Every structure is written in C-alpha cells, then in structure tokens.
Amino acid sequence: MTKVSIIKVGGNVIENPKDLDNFLKDFASITGSKILVHGGGKKVSKWAERLGIPVEMKDGRRITNTETLELITGIYGGQVNKNIVASLQGYNCNAIGLSGADANAIQAVKRPIENTDFGWVGDITYVNTSFFKLLLNNALSPICCALTHDANGQILNTNADTIASSIAVALGKDFEVTLYYCFEQMGVMKSLKDQNSLIEHIDSQIYKKLKEEHIISEGMLPKMKNSFDALQNGVSKVHIGKPEMIKGTIKHTTITL
Amino acid sequence: MTKVSIIKVGGNVIENPKDLDNFLKDFASITGSKILVHGGGKKVSKWAERLGIPVEMKDGRRITNTETLELITGIYGGQVNKNIVASLQGYNCNAIGLSGADANAIQAVKRPIENTDFGWVGDITYVNTSFFKLLLNNALSPICCALTHDANGQILNTNADTIASSIAVALGKDFEVTLYYCFEQMGVMKSLKDQNSLIEHIDSQIYKKLKEEHIISEGMLPKMKNSFDALQNGVSKVHIGKPEMIKGTIKHTTITL
Numbered sequence: 001m002t003k004v005s006i007i008k009v010g011g012n013v014i015e016n017p018k019d020l021d022n023f024l025k026d027f028a029s030i031t032g033s034k035i036l037v038h039g040g041g042k043k044v045s046k047w048a049e050r051l052g053i054p055v056e057m058k059d060g061r062r063i064t065n066t067e068t069l070e071l072i073t074g075i076y077g078g079q080v081n082k083n084i085v086a087s088l089q090g091y092n093c094n095a096i097g098l099s100g101a102d103a104n105a106i107q108a109v110k111r112p113i114e115n116t117d118f119g120w121v122g123d124i125t126y127v128n129t130s131f132f133k134l135l136l137n138n139a140l141s142p143i144c145c146a147l148t149h150d151a152n153g154q155i156l157n158t159n160a161d162t163i164a165s166s167i168a169v170a171l172g173k174d175f176e177v178t179l180y181y182c183f184e185q186m187g188v189m190k191s192l193k194d195q196n197s198l199i200e201h202i203d204s205q206i207y208k209k210l211k212e213e214h215i216i217s218e219g220m221l222p223k224m225k226n227s228f229d230a231l232q233n234g235v236s237k238v239h240i241g242k243p244e245m246i247k248g249t250i251k252h253t254t255i256t257l
Numbered sequence: 258m259t260k261v262s263i264i265k266v267g268g269n270v271i272e273n274p275k276d277l278d279n280f281l282k283d284f285a286s287i288t289g290s291k292i293l294v295h296g297g298g299k300k301v302s303k304w305a306e307r308l309g310i311p312v313e314m315k316d317g318r319r320i321t322n323t324e325t326l327e328l329i330t331g332i333y334g335g336q337v338n339k340n341i342v343a344s345l346q347g348y349n350c351n352a353i354g355l356s357g358a359d360a361n362a363i364q365a366v367k368r369p370i371e372n373t374d375f376g377w378v379g380d381i382t383y384v385n386t387s388f389f390k391l392l393l394n395n396a397l398s399p400i401c402c403a404l405t406h407d408a409n410g411q412i413l414n415t416n417a418d419t420i421a422s423s424i425a426v427a428l429g430k431d432f433e434v435t436l437y438y439c440f441e442q443m444g445v446m447k448s449l450k451d452q453n454s455l456i457e458h459i460d461s462q463i464y465k466k467l468k469e470e471h472i473i474s475e476g477m478l479p480k481m482k483n484s485f486d487a488l489q490n491g492v493s494k495v496h497i498g499k500p501e502m503i504k505g506t507i508k509h510t511t512i513t514l
C-alpha cells in the first residue's frame with residue numbers, strides 16, 4: 001500500500017516567518033506522497049482589527065459572520081495558502097493549493113443552529129478521494145486551507161484539524177495514512193508545566209485512563225478525539241508534537257488504537 | 258483536435274455581484290474544455306485605502322510594493338478566486354482555482370528595472386502545459402488569478418490579459434484554442450462615443466490600417482497586440498466584447514490572422 005503523510009500545521013508556526021520556512025523545508029524533504037493542512041493563525045484577528053471588523057465571540061469561539069468569512073477567504077485561501085505553495089515550489093516540492101471548493105475537494109454543510117449560530121462554519125460531509133488520488137498519483141502535494149464549500153456557492157470556515165482527519169480517513173481506504181498534528185508543544189503532556197512529562201505513546205486503553213484521571217487538558221481533548229476517530233476509521237498512525245517531529249528526530253506523542 | 262475556450266474577464270464584471278453571477282452561469286454552461294482567467298478589479302484599491310496602504314503609481318501604473326502584493330495575493334488568490342470557484346461548483350462546473358505557483362502552473366521573472374521599478378511584477382517565462390492538460394483531461398476547469406511565481410518562493414503580480422494569451426499559446430499546440438477577452442464594451446469600436454461603430458471583424462490587414470488611421474484607442478492596443486501574438490502562435494480565434502458574447506448571442510469583435 002502506498003504511504004501518505006498528512007500534516008496539519010497550526011497557528012504559531014504560520015505566524016512566525018522563520019518557523020514557517022523551517023517547517024516548509026522539512027515538509028518538502030518528506031519522501032513520498034504528502035498533504036499539508038493549515039489554518040491561518042492570528043492573522044485574521046490582526047487584519048479584522050486593522051479593518052475595524054467586529055469580532056463576535058460566543059462561549060469563547062469566534063462567530064464567522066459575512067465580513068469575517070470574506071477576510072478568512074482572503075487570508076487562508078490567498079495570502080497564507082499561496083505563499084506556502086510558492087515557498088514549497090522554491091524547495092522543489094510540487095505543491096498545489098486548495099480550498100474545499102476547488103475541484104469539489106471537500107464539501108460541508110453550514111452548522112445547524114442549535115444554541116448558537118456559529119455563522120458560516122461548515123461541518124464536513126464529503127471528501128473527493130478520487131481528486132486527491134489524481135493529484136497524489138501525479139506527484140502533486142495538496143496544500144489545504146481551512147475552507148470548505150456547500151456545493152451551492154457558499155464557502156464555509158472549517159476547523160483545520162477536522163479537515164486533516166477527514167482527508168486522512170477518506171484516503172485510509174486506499175493508502176497507508178499517517179496523520180501528524182503539529183503544534184507548539186512536544187506532544188501530549190501529563191503536565192503542561194513539566195517539560196519532562198511527555199507521554200510518548202497513547203493507545204485506547206491509556207487514553208481511557210488519562211481521561212478518567214483528568215490528565216488530558218481541555219485544549220487537547222478535540223485533537224485526541226479526532227485522532228482516535230481517524231484511527232478507528234482506517235488511519236494507521238497519528239503523531240502529535242512540534243513541527244520538527246516530521247523529520248523523525250525529536251520526541252513526540254504517537255497514538256495508535 | 259479538442260477545443261478549449263479560454264476566457265479572460267476583467268474588473269467591471271468582477272466588481273458587480275449580479276454581473277459576475279450572470280457571467281459565471283454562462284461560463285458554466287459552455288460545453289467542452291474551458292479556462293477562466295480573472296483580475297481583481299478595483300477591490301485592491303478599495304482595500305488598500307481601507308487599510309491605509311499607500312498606492313504608488315508611476316506613469317499611470319500601479320507599483321506592486323510588498324504590502325500591495327500581500328493584499329493582491331489575498332484578494333486575487335483568495336477572495337475573488339475562491340468565491341468564483343465556489344459559485345461555479347454551485348452551477349455544476351467542476352472549477353479549480355489556481356495561482357501560477359500552484360503545481361508550477363505559470364512561472365515568471367520579476368520585471369527587470371529599466372526606467373521604472375514596477376516592484377513585484379512578473380513577466381511570464383513558462384506555462385506548465387502538461388498540468389493544464391491533466392486538469393482538462395479530467396473534466397476540470399482551471400480558474401486562474403493574476404498571480405504567477407518565480408519558482409524561488411516569490412509570488413508576482415501578472416497582467417491577466419497576458420496570462421490568458423500565454424496559456425492560449427501554450428495549449429495551442431495540442432488544442433484548438435479560442436480566446437475571449439471580456440470587458441465592458443461591445444468590442445473594438447471605431448469611436449467609443451458611437452455604439453454603432455463596432456468593428457465586427459479584424460484581421461492583420463485591417464489591424465494595420467486601423468493603426469495607421471489611429472482609430473484604435475490607446476487602451477485597446479495592448480489587447481490587440483496580445484490577440485495577434487496569440488494568433489501568430491497557434492491560437493485559432495480571438496473574440497473581444499461584453500461577457501455575454503461567450504453565449505454567442507451578441508455582436509462583438511472577432512479577430513483572425
């Protein structure tokens with residue numbers, strides 16, 4: 001089975017030009033098929049402030065109103081995505097930037113209004129596996145931003161972690177998929193204050209125990225849930241840690257079923 | 258020989274949501290292979306003003322400084338491109354948005370400084386024909402914004418008319434290419450003040466005469482030059498007129514060798 005690495009990189013790396021450049025060099029040097037999924041970091045908040053676009057929050061989460069979506073579409077789909085793609089091309093990686101609308105790569109539905117109307121936020125319903133296969137089979141590396149579409153002309157803001165795991169699951173049927181969640185920490189820590197508390201391996205049993213003991217922090221729970229969902233649906237392995245882990249040279253957390 | 262329609266659409270259409278929507282419906286209904294090339298219209302100036310980014314002009318032309326390039330990358334590559342792609346998907350056209358960096362679709366060099374440093378402006382050196390063929394052969398419609406790259410990590414602002422003619426010429430070897438330049442006028446006019454002065458057909462001889470008689474306006478000359486360059490390099494036909502001409506229902510200017 002052909003191997004595919006799917007790497008999600010988050011805000012902190014995107015924001016620091018030097019960190020981003022180092023990461024992109026590492027990404028370019030990965031042999032074999034690879035896919036990058038990125039968010040936009042704090043750029044959106046900065047530009048919203050500069051433009052006087054009000055930031056609506058509810059329960060600590062941003063509401064994607066129409067002006068914010070327009071901004072996000074420019075920043076995620078344009079500024080961040082195209083600069084990443086151009087850099088990777090400079091490092092001899094044949095990257096191709098995508099939103100979910102491009103080639104109908106990722107479809108979503110606007111999140112139903114229950115207690116909160118999150119605005120133009122999408123929950124993924126479909127990943128166009130044959131399109132991703134076409135790109136990978138032609139030695140192209142998809143670079144996906146955190147935008148999907150509803151197949152009716154509407155762009156939707158979609159969580160980048162979920163995009164990464166959805167693509168991973170969709171490709172898991174035809175490829176041996178490894179999913180990497182890169183962020184600012186070494187991996188899953190027993191205590192965020194103790195740099196020596198890294199948990200190097202987590203499986204279902206350990207996960208259950210960690211949850212029972214309330215060792216896993218709030219912020220880490222959605223990532224862990226995404227990881228196990230992916231593993232239960234055909235993804236081979238999940239790695240969580242600093243971006244340098246994709247070179248395989250630093251300690252991080254590996255998750256298996 | 259397979260037919261390909263390459264359509265360049267300019268500022269006025271992009272700016273008016275209703276005009277753009279009508280145009281996209283028409284574009285979606287074109288049978289066979291098709292490629293769209295778009296600029297960003299006056300959105301860039303509007304956002305530059307809103308953001309307080311100084312607009313540098315020289316000899317009536319915008320200088321693409323670093324801040325302007327960042328803005329253009331967001332607007333052309335993100336906002337405008339992704340919204341066009343999402344709309345087309347809604348009209349059952351399998352569109353895929355591209356900058357020149359994506360899959361190394363279009364390479365350029367930064368314009369050399371002679372009298373004026375135009376900043377981050379690119380002159381096209383290479384069109385990745387095999388990539389465009391891959392997309393067209395898979396029933397995908399490339400939607401190209403006015404951005405190229407230098408293959409060294411730098412994005413460059415590039416004239417959309419030139420992008421359209423460069424792609425047309427590159428594909429002219431393998432396809433029967435028709436190039437459409439859509440803009441706000443009916444076509445090439447003898448007098449801009451007289452709506453009955455449309456010149457419906459121009460060939461090399463007529464062009465020579467029109468130039469000698471100074472009938473072609475300044476603004477039209479680059480479009481005419483691009484058109485004849487394209488025709489001399491393997492493009493079958495060039496049409497100039499209002500966007501509705503792509504349906505074949507309104508009068509416009511047809512250019513042949």
